[in-house]
Amino acid sequence: MAITLKELVTSGAARLSLELIWGEGRMDREIEEKAINRPGLALTGFFQYFAQRRLQVFGLAEFTYLKSLTPEEREARLRGIFEKNVPAIIISRNRIPLPEIRALSEEYGTPLFRTGMITSRFINECTMVLEELTAPRDRVQGTMLEVMGIGVLLQGPAGIGKSETALSLIGRGYSLVSDDVTEMVRSGGRITASAHEMTRYHMEIRGVGIVHVPSLFGVSSIRRDAMLDIVINLHPYVNDAEEDRTGLHPSEIEILGVKVPYLTLPVSSGRDMANIVEAAALNYKLKLLGHDAAKELDEKVIGNFLRKAAN
């Protein structure tokens, strides 16, 4: 998925402090490769493997090198880069662009920006903004909570009690991220969950209506986002459901290509779901610490039997 210069400038407004020098009408240009290139080698005339689909950043080194050339050489080397039709050129450290750069950018229709940041900081920030803009995202049905540092997504059919369970958990001091609709974004192999900004921090409780969670329970009852650790599916209790009774065969669900532990919890009247979700989160935390209770018990049982059989 390609992104446009306009998207980059809008999302990165606060972090990149980009100032447009030329190219207002060209903001719909696409950045084909979401990375940044310092065109040092290209300026020397070496164009093999030149990353022409990336943003080109001119830092102190590029500037100093250009100044060491004769005006004719400088113009020719720069022209070589503009001829490659790069998406845009960015000058760091708020340098005033050399007249040649300015003129070529108009000649080739290549937008020209300037930033007050130093080159390395700019490259880091800009890479992050580009990553966020192109990160795979999806909207899923489910209520997201943070329980003792574990990000839990509650799923299940309408009316099963996701919001009611969430309410109980909020009452126990845990935090709500989103009710019923959760936005997922993948970055670096993990998924961050947050609410849609339209409904953020609100939830619907049957019979009560829409409530504003921090107004009722205080600011500690909410979180803007949380990493997704487990998905818990609430489903109506049926006797022969294929749930894992031992915890020895954990299932997984794939969200945005990332495998996430998946638990199915049967709901029946009298079962305190908040308590069970809390236990599931705790048990997950214990597994992260290297303790798998189900496996350890099973190994103990098997060990005991093997000893008895040998005697």
Next chain:
Amino acid sequence: MAGDKKTVFREFTVLNKYGIHARPAALLVKAAGKFSSEIFIGRKGMEVSAKSIMGLLTIEGHHGARITVRVVGLDAEEALAAIAALFENKFFEE
């Protein structure tokens, strides 16, 4: 077999001035809840369940927005007709 699962699909334009705000969303949830079919309301490639108020508020169905309705289930046609009535009557707001 009582019948087969069907999928029906239709597109609507939001006609009431204030769009799909809380009250119309609640009407949609109520109407959708009467059917066993799964009902999805979509806009700009994002779909949410018509049985979720919070979901419906996130699709940003303002006046003039194009909304898709996809219904899957045994009573899909009846469900779609009930949803259509709400859109066509501007959610009884005007």
